[in-house]
Amino acid sequence: MPESSPIGRSAAEQHDVGATAIARVLLDSPLPQLDRLFDYRIPPRLRALAVPGVRVTVPLRAAGRQASGYLIEVVDEQSFEGVLSELVDVVSAVPVLQPEVYRLIRRAADRAAGTASDLARLVIPTRQVRVEKAWLARRAAEQAAIEEAVSEDAATADAASEGPAAENPAPEGPAAENPAPEGPAAENPAPEGPAPEGPAAEGPAVTAPVVLGYDPAAIDALLDPAAPGPRRRVALTAIPEPAPVPDPDAPSGRRWMPAAARTLAELAAATLARGRSAIVSVPDYRDLENVAAALKVLVPADGVARVDAGQSNPDRYRGFLRALEPRPVIVLGMRTAVAAPAHDLGLIALWDDGDGLHVEPHAPGVHTRDLALLRQEDSGAALVLASHARTTDVQRLVEVGYVGELAPTPARRRRITPTAQLTSADGPAARARIPSTAWRTVAAALDEGPVLVQVARPGYAPRLACADCGETARCTACQGPIAQKRQGATPACQWCGALAVEWRCSRCEGERWRTVGSGSGRTADELGRAFPGARIIVADGEAGVQHVPAGRTLVVATRGAEPVAEGGYRAVLLLDGERMLARESLRVVEDCVRWWCTAAALAAPDAPVMLVGVGGAVASALAMGQPERIAAEELADRRLLRFPPAVRVAAMVGEPEQVARASAEVAALEGVDVLGPVELDEDRVRAIVRFDYARGAEVAETLKVALIRSATAKPRRVDGRPPRRRVPGLRVRFDDHEPFDDPAPGRPAASPARAADAPPSGRMGG
């Protein structure tokens, strides 16, 4: 594979002038039948620009005569037996799809019967011509400066040496006066602002690459390319505490965040200090801001490339181009960060792989964790799968010996105390669903500082029922669940938003309803009565809370919306465990444990954490501070049932004949079985393929053939009727998070407030 750089070696340099240079091109098309490389001759005028990774336009009979694509490689001999066309143009000199990333998306697409171009579109931001021109000009200027330096003093070892520091000095900053080429951290001063905690930094604040709270030998092995695989790929259990990071923008000069964010930043900084790049991928924006804030104290701004979708297009492209430069960088982003370019990748760190946001909603729906695993395998970088609560997927990797385990010192384990739900007592505490022991603990903790109460749902009353017959109240328009947002407010449908003004019970025609259950608002009211004198704050997604004041403060938060309190909460109470566990889903237990452990990690190190109303093996593992055990038990259950992640799955949706044919083809393979089909609507069915990991390649290949067949099949006339529309086609999705859930068509897009009220979903096949 030829070395590539943003300027790059040209085809002319790689090949004798006159020799036939062939460009192999990935077309930018979602059609599965076009998902392979096409050969084109490179005309002499384009030889200098035609390097791997650049965007090109090519002639393509049909498809509007021309298509765009990416030049993947330059070869001497064509593999297509026929007359080749010529490249029409090289769109820009920037090699946006480098060979390493192409290999990644190619393999990811092959695993999921998807197309590489679908993944390329996700992973490469849209081109911004102005941004690109500025970047190219700057790079050219830097190149010129280097050449000048070399000619002025050819004997200078720095300038002549290989390696990122010499190749590419920072454009501004005293890089020239700082001849300490020990990696990029050494060549740039830290940004203005307070020095990091710990060992005081003198002179240019180069932060000691320390990862706090973990065995230094284990961290060394992790970042040592010579260490054995399971020491370089680890399931890292995060420190379950909040941690302070210096932040000049914060009122107190410090910003508190889950310690995990700081750990990720420290790992990335340590990698950068070793002269290699790091990728940090987090599920959401809050995590991203935290890691960015932690990185700010550890590395110069120039050392970080942000590549998240939340940015403006120009900013995103700028970050992407920074990642593309041939010198080490920390790439920080969400799902797509794991597929970003990065010079000499030394670390891939993924935070909280169980978070649903790591599932890519766009085709082919590849999970960030799988992309990270593939990238690790190809690049040989270290891999950190960090979380508070291990997923069954990662547990499987641990059990097969592919990844090792890395946990903070045992003293830092977090014990979550199960607390029985009281049944008969009365009073404000009972009405607020708080057992008396927990009430006493919270009352005492409030004297010392803020207390967190986690509840399952936002709003006031999450469910209404008919006052006469008890039937759950449903929207008269769309059958959605009806909830009351505030006390006294008119209830409204959670799906379509219609106000339930002239509501009637669908069973008994009753006209009066009553509330069932408690949302965050109602719980807050009740807690106010149970703890008079405490200030109550509600954080439920709709009302995002950034700052928790000190003093007698009770924070009532829905899972996932918990704010961080300075120094940590003095107690954490997890209230609706039983209800959370009642959700019908393959991954309920994993999800619940993740929500609980994430909230528990916001408590001060020695503060009590209580889980109300949950018993059994889950509660005892949490009581021992060993959520990993739960993952192991869950995985054992899935093995018995032959459910993911013990096996892989692929959902096939489409017309009955197509699904039946594809089903028959995959079912013929060994180690493969098919569940269904079940009817989805009038003309679509769904079947689910289950297969052993070792059969993945064959299953994906077989389904890709079925997809091509479906995409190229012409509409067939039915009963001599005019050409029937061929809308549905066959759709295939691998390794769905909830493979047995109904897609429930017609429902409005889930918002955080509505997520808990997802329409009914049935599990099938077990």
Added chain:
DNA sequence: AGCACGCCGACT
């Protein structure tokens, strides 16, 4: 997606 190509029925 579009467009050529080929097979078959109906015409000069």
Added chain:
DNA sequence: GTCGGCGTGCTC
């Protein structure tokens, strides 16, 4: 013989 409708399949 040859024209043209439409279904099939390919795109370097």
